[in-house]
Amino acid sequence: MKQSELIEKVAKKGKMTKAEARRMVDLVMGELETGVKQVRKDGRVSIPRLGTFRITKRSGRMGRNPRTGEPVRIRASKSLRLRPASNLRKAAGC
Known part of the structure; x- marks a missing residue:
């Protein structure tokens, strides 16, 4: 939307x-x-009827360049995740 x-x-x-x-x-x-x-400070934030946001850490790994097939090092990173509230999961049929 x-x-x-x-x-x-x-x-x-x-x-x-x-x-x-x-x-x-x-x-x-x-x-x-x-x-x-606020997630940066607390590690997670819960918003009623929406869900819980948290930061997850992804470790570094080896990947592959899809064009050349050459091995490439993928650096460690952080990602913001949302676990939807139960009302949203039900609305989506999950």
């Missing part, structure tokens, strides 16, 4: 103008971003 589609749905269901809906969506996204930034 595009952000513009989300804004249209919020405006329609919330019976508000698109400008008001855009402001609402921007506020929610800003708070989500703030919550995700």
